[in-house]
Amino acid sequence: MATVKVKFRPSTVKGKAGTIYYQLCHHRKNLQITTRIHLFPEQWDAERGKVVFLSDNEGFLRTYQHQIENDISLLNRIILQLGERPEEYQLSDIVAMFRSRGAQISVLSYLERQITRLQADRKLGTARNYKRTFNSFSLFLGGRDLSFALFNEGLILEYSDYLKERKVVRNTISFYMRNLRSVYNKAVREQIIEQSFPFRNVYTGVDRTCKRAVGEDIIIRLQKLDLLFSPSLSLTRDLFVFSYCTRGMAFVDMAYLRKQNIINGMISYIRHKTGQRLTIRIEPCIKSIIKKYEKKNRDCVYVFPVLYSENPEEAFKQYQTALGYYNRKLKRLGELVGSEMPLSSYTSRHTWATMARNYNVPISVISAGMGHTSEKTTQIYLASLENSVIDRANKEILAKLNAYISK
Structure with missing residues (x-):
């Protein structure tokens, strides 16, 4: 059976790091596998065949030691597998399998x-x-x-x-x-590496965010604003209100919304984020915004003057630029209507979800309306439900107890 040892080759240039390599032996023949691990002589213990951990860069040296251990473990598994075959194997077979398993894929x-x-x-x-x-x-x-x-x-x-x-x-x-x-x-x-669940002890969830919803009064104030002096602010306001009216349609979906998505008084589109198809009935407030841009955008396939190219790469670049511009203009609109919380592209979506909850719409219905694939996502949106609403509910629940105590 073949054997494998870890070796250190010092550099021929003074002051430069040497290289770790693996020496394979089989039937009195040797073959070397050179690694990308470079160490100085004082960082390698030849007797123990291990990296010496120095305090100044211990973390990185430990990473090298992990790689060596993983490589040797993989090489030994390959040798065992080849040994179980009836035909004789060569050192070149070990190297070929080692490289094909992805040990050298970065x-x-x-x-x-x-x-x-x-x-x-x-x-x-x-x-x-x-x-x-x-x-x-x-x-x-x-x-x-x-x-x-x-x-x-x-x-x-x-x-x-x-x-x-x-x-x-x-x-x-x-x-x-x-x-x-x-x-x-x-x-x-793709069998490049074996599953070892390296992410099990790091955070991969989504924290409940701080309050992002505004009250209905802010939506009304936005709608009443006279923005004839600024077409860009007017478009930003219209998109924000349109999003609110369409169950929190995301900015990316508004930007890519095509005229062909509007059929028989309905908007039917596929969410970019989830690939889920959503259908929305066009209410009067939605219709008025769409009609406003019919003439302005008559020669374009899109409903709103946000994107102009149908080339995917070019359209995506236009979307990215437009999103940043949209958020900057929303902050200005928030100042104009006296919103205590800065407006953003997320605000209209969170606001619709919160308003729906305030109107006692079941979470399952809110989730379906927003195109969420899980009610857990909807719960995150509603986590910042107005404290005043919760306080009023609690007051009603405790009304009898409060009345008794106040006697």
């Missing part, structure tokens, strides 16, 4: 390939999310790539701590972790 390059594939499939939103995660994870790694053999729980915990130290909020940390987990699971399905 995480960042794999993530880049996924981004490219998503862009080719026109899944531009997910590609953008992966790109944001790629940028963050790359900064954590100091620009260095690493093999999937290093992608373990210890590394993910270090990345989580790195984000916390930089005051990154929990929902953003969860965003990065969920994206990385998705890429990792894809690598597992």
Whole structure:
């Protein structure tokens, strides 16, 4: 049976780090597998065949040790599998299987390939999310790539701590972790790495956010604003009110809404986020906004003058630019109507959900109306239900007890 040992090859250049390699022996023949692990002589214990952890960079050295242990474990499994076969195997067979199992496939390059594939499939939103995660994870790694053999729980915990130290909020940390987990699971399905559940001890949920809903009075004030002096503010107001009237239609869905989505007094569209088809009856307040832009946008396939290109890449760039502009204008509108809470693209959606709850609409109905795939998501939206509403409900519940005590 073949054997494998970990060896250190010092650099021939003074002051430069040496290289770790794996020496395979079988039938008196030797073969070396060179790794991307580079250490200085004082960082390697040749007698024990292990990395020496120095206090100044212990974390990174431990990561190297994890990779070595994972590589050796993989090589030994390959040797056992080949030994069970009736035919004789060669050292080159071990190396071929080792490389095919993905021990040398790097995480960042794999993530880049996924981004490219998503862009080719026109899944531009997910590609953008992966790109944001790629940028963050790359900064954590100091620009260095690493093999999937290093992608373990210890590394993910270090990345989580790195984000916390930089005051990154929990929902953003969860965003990065969920994206990385998705890429990792894809690598597992492709048998690049064995599943070791490295994300089990990091946060991948969604925190309930602070209050994002405004009262009906703010919606009415917005509707009454005279904005003839600013067409951009007028369009922003109309989109915000349209979103509220259409059960919190997301900005991306309003931007991509086509005239062909309006049929027989109904709006029928597919949510970009979930792929779920939603149908909304056109109420008078919705109809008036649509009619306002019929002439202005007569030569365009879209309902609103937000996007102009039908090319997917170009349209997505226009959407990203428009979203930032929309949020900036919403802040100005919030100031004009005296809203205590800054308005954002999420506010209209949260407001519709909160108003529906205040009108005693069942959560199941609210969830279906908003196109949520789970009522848990709706609960997050309603977590910031006005304290005054809850206080009034509590007062009614305790009315008899209060009356007794006040006697």
